[in-house]
Amino acid sequence: MTSPTVTEEERQTAPASVRRTLRDRIQQFLAFASLIVIFGFFSMVSPNFFNYGNVTNILFSTVVIGLLALGTTFVIITGGIDLSIGTGMALCAVISGVLIVNTGLPLPIGVLGAILFGGLLGLVNGLNVAVLGLPPFIATLAMMLVAQGLALVVSNSTPIYFDQTPGYIDLSIGSLVPGANFPNAVLILAVVAVLAGVLLNKTVLGRYTYSIGSNEEATALSGIDVRRWKILIYTLAGLFTGLAGVMISARLGSAQPATGMGYELQAIAAVVIGGTSLSGGKGSIVGTVIGALIISVLNNGLQIMSIPQEWQNVILGCVILLAVYADMARKRAR
Amino acid sequence: MLLEARGVGKNFPGVRALQDMHIELRHGEVLALVGENGAGKSTLMKLLSGIYTPDDGEFFLDGRPLEVSSPKHALEQGISIIHQEFNLMPDLTVAQNIFIGREPRSGGFFLGERTLNARAKELIDRLHLPLDPRQVVGSLTVARQQMVEIAKALSYDAKVLIMDEPTAALNDAEVQVLHDLIRRFRRPDTGVIYISHRMHELKAITDRITVIRDGRYVDTLDTPTTSMREVIARMVGREITGEAAPEGVRTGRETVLSVRGLSTKALLRNVSFDLQEGEILGFAGLMGAGRTEVARALVGADVVESGTIALRGRPVRISSPAEAAKHRIGYLSEDRKHLGLLLEQDVNSNVVLSSIRDLFQSFGFVRPKAMRERSTELVSSLRIRTPSIDQTVKNLSGGNQQKVVIAKWLVKDCDILIFDEPTRGIDVGAKEEIYRLLNELAGRGKSIIMISSELPEVLRMSHRIVVMSEGRVTGHLSADEATQESVMHYATLRPDETGPQENPDHSATEAGVR
Incomplete structure (x- = not known):
């Protein structure tokens, strides 16, 4: 049945690749379609949902989860997980406060310092996972606790306020777009998302991210320094954490050392809703952005419908189950 | 001499994996490397690919000392190894897999995807392979995935190509394609080391055969003047006595299992057969004929659309493997590593x-003492070669892993055992033991269905043979009627010759890996 040359029968298999890419597109389309459906639903049931102010509000509230989710998408595609991004974010916010408010460093240096500090946390995660060989779940769970504790230690358990540096707060709520009242934070998320997309799809780093998640041993046997790339990928996720720390403290006008816990789960939920497989090898930035949007549209819409916070969590949990179940059912149908 | 190993040794705590090993690969030749599982072949591979470093001795490439520090280093020096376990990334495309680690780049960091696909296309065309560079590897059949492996290995400008069991998952036609590739790769300045358990392939493709046993060099023989019997004798260190013929209960057999009109949505159409007590019933057919699907439908792993199953005359409905086990039907999957064992x-x-x-x-409460007693008992009665029952299954050889699976079903005291490719990836010596075991089981009155792609095995072991083609039973043969030719005749019957049917999607069932 198989012959050395490309026969008619062989050629017929070519469309299979097309079909497969189509199927993968469908996953993104499904996520996107559910976003539209949820959006449409809230628009109908509440007159206060669909207007410029509220939509901007939704986008604005996506920023922090979105940034965390983008970084952790890379980690999850390698087949790893990063639980330290929530409290890591709080620690980076505190570092930003220490540098800018307590030390009085210029704003750009303070911001850069906080982001790089996030990178440092990621680097430690990466070393623990890639060099010491700790399971990512354990390594980052430990880092989650360390970061939470350090945030409290460094800040003396008190919030650091940025009210003397309005430029910092403008990073988030200021508007570069003249007269449009469109928050900078959303622009930053958009730019970073595009960068992440380019990084994942168009660069060697992205290729190896998929490759490691798809078959780590084979990747290593192909002569790729898997350890080095893993360290880099965790560091990258750390940089996103640092940026999220800056953005959340800018939005709140203060660095809150006791916060952060729970954000990592929301971010991971966004990644999963966006169709990235927790077992690695598959995933996309577009999916993650849509996943993050679904979460904030849900939070916002349910709030507008005056559904109590407790129930919002129940509903979000069900949505995650549904998203993953739909994904699995689709795969089984293949 | 192209590649040479002189007195190479490798020790692990408590084990001398290799001792004073000699290999001589001449320019332009295909050298077979044979030995039972555990003879040291994979250790040798790992030394050559830089995963281990030798404790004694040296390798030479073109007469110069060869040191290999990493898989990458091996590739750079012209040594390409195709490992037994596929080393592919199922989520990446063919082109991305072939050039992993060597992607065409712009600016050092950005991927040149178009160049990548073009290069892959060029390579694939040069090798005459039926592959599409953009196709995702996970969606390919096992045979095509093997081709991707080969394309990848050859893309490194290899001088030495080492193939570890390259045909374990291929059917005869696909083996031909592979051998053609090897013949084309063979040039005056290259060489191939071909590791295989399939003796008839060695005749077809190799020039010389190096036999190793227990980590030591045994002998090197010229293929054309050597009988496979001699090779096997050197491998196992003894003559293998006679061919085990089917045994079992021969008179007054009761029909244990009776299947009528079994159909599934995907592939099976109107499958009917009987299984008798103490019988080995062989299932033959080409890849994708639906043999495994019959087994899966029988044990309730796949949904049965229509048809009846009767056990000793009593109709039963089996909707899950757990229920099948209650009816004392055991299924030993062809993919024992994923579906039959907890490797860790x-x-x-x-x-x-x-x-x-x-x-x-x-x-x-579990009763650990009773469990250990029973395990110990089975380990000795099945002659499972393991240091102790506490050994991790992953570390056993293929043959012994298979025996562990068999032991698992024997503990359950199954009456009907379905063996799917029971000797895949198992060396000759261990195969004989599995055969003997099958005969013993049949002799004790167990009824056995044996699905196998190796025709000689089916012919030798079965009391009767059911031949399938494209989801249907196309022939029932008794041991006397069955020959290679008669089985192949029925196995290649097209559906239009056996009656009308809608065209089932074959590629879907053939794509075993996903």
């Missing part, structure tokens, strides 16, 4: 796994 656990846990609830608990 020890022999004991694997053997008792599916019987803990029924046999090894009292008042909700």
